[in-house]
Amino acid sequence: MTDVLFTEFRFLVFFAAVLFVYWSLRSNSHRKTFLLLASYVFYGSWDWRFVAMLFLLSAGDYLFARRIDASENPSTRRAYVIASITMNLGVLGVFKYCNFFIDSAVSLADALGASLSRPALQIVLPVGISFFTFQSLSYTLDVYRRQLEPAHNLRDYLFVASFFPQLVAGPITRPAFFLPQLVDIRTVRADEVRWFLVMFLIGYLKKSGIADNIAPFVDRVFENSSAFDAAASLTATWLYAVQIYCDFSGYSDMAIAAAGLMGYRLVQNFDAPYLSTSIQDFWRRWHISLSTWIRDYIYLSLGGRSRHRLVTYRNLLVTMLAGGLWHGAAWTFVAWGGLHGCALIADRETKRWLPADRGSALRQCTGWFLTINFVCLAWILFRAPSFATALTMIERYLMLDAGGPGSLPSWLTVLPPALLLIQYAARRWRWAEKAALLDERGFAFAYGAAWAFIVALLPLAHRPFIYFQF
Amino acid sequence: MPRAIVAQHWSFRPLERLFRRAPLLGWTVAGFIVTAGVLHAALPAPLQLYAQPRSEKLAMLQSRRATVNAAAFGSSRVHNGFDPSVFNATLGHYGYAMTSLNLAIYGGSQTEQRALARDFAAHLVALASPPRVCLVLLELNAGLNFQTTNLFHPRNINLYDLDTVLFALRFSGDSLGLVRRFGRAGIALASGVLHLTNVGMLGETLFEPVPEAPGERETRDALLGLLSEDPVPAGLAGVRHAFEMRPDEAAAETVPILPGNRQIVADIASAADVSNLQFVYFVTPTLDDLMRAPLYPDSINGPDGPVPVFNFALPSKYPQLFQETLWWDPGHLNRAGAAVFSRLLAAEVGAWIAKTPRASRCGD
Numbered sequence: 001m002t003d004v005l006f007t008e009f010r011f012l013v014f015f016a017a018v019l020f021v022y023w024s025l026r027s028n029s030h031r032k033t034f035l036l037l038a039s040y041v042f043y044g045s046w047d048w049r050f051v052a053m054l055f056l057l058s059a060g061d062y063l064f065a066r067r068i069d070a071s072e073n074p075s076t077r078r079a080y081v082i083a084s085i086t087m088n089l090g091v092l093g094v095f096k097y098c099n100f101f102i103d104s105a106v107s108l109a110d111a112l113g114a115s116l117s118r119p120a121l122q123i124v125l126p127v128g129i130s131f132f133t134f135q136s137l138s139y140t141l142d143v144y145r146r147q148l149e150p151a152h153n154l155r156d157y158l159f160v161a162s163f164f165p166q167l168v169a170g171p172i173t174r175p176a177f178f179l180p181q182l183v184d185i186r187t188v189r190a191d192e193v194r195w196f197l198v199m200f201l202i203g204y205l206k207k208s209g210i211a212d213n214i215a216p217f218v219d220r221v222f223e224n225s226s227a228f229d230a231a232a233s234l235t236a237t238w239l240y241a242v243q244i245y246c247d248f249s250g251y252s253d254m255a256i257a258a259a260g261l262m263g264y265r266l267v268q269n270f271d272a273p274y275l276s277t278s279i280q281d282f283w284r285r286w287h288i289s290l291s292t293w294i295r296d297y298i299y300l301s302l303g304g305r306s307r308h309r310l311v312t313y314r315n316l317l318v319t320m321l322a323g324g325l326w327h328g329a330a331w332t333f334v335a336w337g338g339l340h341g342c343a344l345i346a347d348r349e350t351k352r353w354l355p356a357d358r359g360s361a362l363r364q365c366t367g368w369f370l371t372i373n374f375v376c377l378a379w380i381l382f383r384a385p386s387f388a389t390a391l392t393m394i395e396r397y398l399m400l401d402a403g404g405p406g407s408l409p410s411w412l413t414v415l416p417p418a419l420l421l422i423q424y425a426a427r428r429w430r431w432a433e434k435a436a437l438l439d440e441r442g443f444a445f446a447y448g449a450a451w452a453f454i455v456a457l458l459p460l461a462h463r464p465f466i467y468f469q470f
Numbered sequence: 471m472p473r474a475i476v477a478q479h480w481s482f483r484p485l486e487r488l489f490r491r492a493p494l495l496g497w498t499v500a501g502f503i504v505t506a507g508v509l510h511a512a513l514p515a516p517l518q519l520y521a522q523p524r525s526e527k528l529a530m531l532q533s534r535r536a537t538v539n540a541a542a543f544g545s546s547r548v549h550n551g552f553d554p555s556v557f558n559a560t561l562g563h564y565g566y567a568m569t570s571l572n573l574a575i576y577g578g579s580q581t582e583q584r585a586l587a588r589d590f591a592a593h594l595v596a597l598a599s600p601p602r603v604c605l606v607l608l609e610l611n612a613g614l615n616f617q618t619t620n621l622f623h624p625r626n627i628n629l630y631d632l633d634t635v636l637f638a639l640r641f642s643g644d645s646l647g648l649v650r651r652f653g654r655a656g657i658a659l660a661s662g663v664l665h666l667t668n669v670g671m672l673g674e675t676l677f678e679p680v681p682e683a684p685g686e687r688e689t690r691d692a693l694l695g696l697l698s699e700d701p702v703p704a705g706l707a708g709v710r711h712a713f714e715m716r717p718d719e720a721a722a723e724t725v726p727i728l729p730g731n732r733q734i735v736a737d738i739a740s741a742a743d744v745s746n747l748q749f750v751y752f753v754t755p756t757l758d759d760l761m762r763a764p765l766y767p768d769s770i771n772g773p774d775g776p777v778p779v780f781n782f783a784l785p786s787k788y789p790q791l792f793q794e795t796l797w798w799d800p801g802h803l804n805r806a807g808a809a810v811f812s813r814l815l816a817a818e819v820g821a822w823i824a825k826t827p828r829a830s831r832c833g834d
Contacts, residue, residue, distance in 0.1 A: 020484065023481075023484040024480055024481055024483075024484050024485070025479065025480065025481070026479055026480065026481050027479065030479060209673070213673050213676070214677070216677075409678075440494055441494065441497050444494040444495070444497035444498045444501065445497045445498070445500060445501035446501060447498050447501065448497065448498035448499055448501025448502035448505070449501040449502065449504065449505040451498075451501075451502055452501070452504075452505035452506040452509060452667070452668075453505065453509070453672070455506070455667055455668065455669055456506070456509050456513070456667075456669070456670070456672035456673065457670075457672050457673040457676075458669055458670045458673060459670065459673055459677075460622050460624050460627070460670040460673070460674065
């Protein structure tokens with residue numbers, strides 16, 4: 001078995017087999033052990049060597065947390081939590097950021113006139129490393145802050161750290177949220193099963209039906225930006241906004257649904273972020289599990305909201321820069337984080353000066369328009385392979401440059417607004433909830449019909465999930 | 471493990487529940503089938519869609535439909551090995567004015583050459599002034615299906631309608647090993663299921679890929695669909711190795727003719743109302759033939775009489791083809807090899823037309 005994606009037929013077979021065995025086991029203990037083994041098999045499908053790394057990291061954090069909890073001596077506790085942070089960030093640094101820092105140092109030396117040779121390091125990035133290291137870090141930090149009792153046994157913690165639905169691309173489900181679910185045997189009601197089936201289908205549609213079909217058009221423009229006209233650049237940027245949302249939130253939906261079908265709850269990760277009316281609102285709706293993580297463990301650790309505005313803004317900016325770097329080992333990601341940090345500061349400043357009438361339709365519409373366009377412009381930095389490409393794309397997006405002769409089919413320009421309208425309508429009139437409320441036969445028939453559509457929409461070449469690289 | 475221990479740890483209730491809910495699963499399947507059927511009826515599925523190399527060749531045929539009266543079909547061995555301009559010129563010496571095209575495609579199969587040849591036959595009906603000879607040149611030794619790695623390729627899914635699946639099932643016989651027989655049928659059936667359930671078809675229609683630049687090397691007037699590739703070191707090394715290992719004499723191996731080989735001719739003939747459409751089977755050479763030379767009958771029964779088989783995979787009969795300088799790699803001729811092959815093929819076809827009166831009465 002090679003790497004298994006949620007959208008592949010192999011995953012559906014794997015998951016069906018796991019579900020069958022899981023629900024056939026009588027005791028909670030056996031079920032947890034079985035899911036732990038299944039999770040390692042799932043992760044091992046990418047690379048068996050990294051299963052050992054995942055095990056060692058999890059076991060290390062389990063031991064650190066036990067020591068932290070057992071000790072009353074503040075310096076001992078601090079030493080263990082520092083050890084845990086060092087271990088997790090060290091692994092993340094070596095696998096994800098080593099080449100980035102070396103390249104940056106060499107480039108800086110070049111710029112200063114010194115000549116450094118560039119070592120050739122062949123480091124393979126373990127899939128999902130950013131997710132499970134952050135998840136594991138939150139465990140020791142929460143135990144250190146006395147906000148969480150440590151896991152009762154190693155098996156339970158290994159299970160939490162490796163639970164396969166959320167292992168490789170989140171949501172980052174903190175042990176504080178997940179560990180209590182391990183105490184009792186899990187159950188699922190029939191209506192919940194339906195809801196999770198709908199959720200899985202919606203996630204699959206977003207990922208395979210929309211994101212993967214859009215991706216080739218986005219790639220064409222971003223890989224050869226100078227050849228396309230301004231309208232194509234605008235369209236490609238909007239399409240990328242749709243692609244990254246559908247890709248990531250689709251994966252999250254499938255992960256939440258897969259966990260739900262086994263009786264476990266994962267945290268919500270997206271809440272229609274492109275309907276946000278401010279940047280602050282956007283970060284409450286986009287990648288919620290990460291934004292709350294960096295808020296709780298970076299922003300608040302730096303002091304959070306201070307009486308001195310400038311200190312608060314510094315904390316905000318540092319947090320967002322770290323968030324940008326988390327997404328990828330490149331300066332474009334750091335710049336993306338910085339840009340969002342500046343926007344959050346501007347948002348706060350604006351709110352200080354504007355009257356408090358936040359409910360007016362005009363203000364909501366203006367806020368939405370400014371937010372969505374800022375987010376799209378920032379996505380250019382996120383997607384572009386270099387700052388030069390990003391600059392070209394931004395100029396075209398703002399219609400400051402007519403661009404080259406290349407174009408995209410005009411209907412693609414209408415697609416992102418149309419999808420946004422559909423999402424608005426689906427939320428307003430609760431389409432998914434209504435589908436789950438159909439009578440049994442009606443639901444079964446409609447579910448089959450929906451899959452027929454999705455199968456017809458499948459892209460015929462599998463693409464990896466965008467967020468796997470993070 | 472004793473049953474009591476199994477019962478202690480294992481419950482059969484989920485399985486029982488699943489069986490109780492089986493009718494609901496039936497409703498899901500029904501919903502899927504009904505919707506897939508409606509979509510299948512609504513979605514366009516001409517050969518040009520979803521398959522760029524095929525659509526390029528069909529576009530070439532379309533642009534020359536007023537004059538073309540012969541075409542060669544098959545796999546990459548024909549794509550690289552059939553030079554229409556040499557073929558036309560050689561047959562011209564025999565007094566037959568031919569305008570032929572190379573409509574073979576890399577990775578082409580029996581199922582695909584059948585589909586393309588049917589399209590070609592349909593085009594012949596539209597000829598302004600019927601020529602003396604109308605020729606369909608088919609590769610006898612093309613594979614049946616696409617490779618399994620291409621199962622989810624639109625070019626595969628688009629092709630395997632029910633008719634094509636049934637056609638593919640006729641490429642079976644006792645002479646084939648069990649694995650090969652069932653493997654062939656399995657791939658055809660799987661492709662048929664993908665076709666009937668429209669896998670990817672709606673996506674390919676809505677998000678139609680922006681076409682790449684057309685294969686200019688193949689479509690220039692002088693080449694007429696021939697793919698002329700520059701040599702690559704790995705290919706040339708393979709060629710050198712094959713000649714170094716060449717035995718004094720190749721071992722002969724009889725290859726069976728399968729029902730599908732006969733049916734393809736009937737299928738193409740029935741696709742268009744063109745009387746005296748002539749079929750020619752040919753066996754393309756590879757350097758494997760230096761070790762094992764395949765033996766075929768001289769002709770195969772077709773609906774309107776015998777279809778000749780020209781077997782170029784015999785080093786002893788066609789030594790001029792088995793020269794190291796004529797090969798691009800061990801499986802494909804180079805441009806010079808294509809000229810030699812096409813000249814030989816034209817000579818055989820010309821001699822055959824001369825002694826077969828019905829062959830030179832296209833459209834009568």
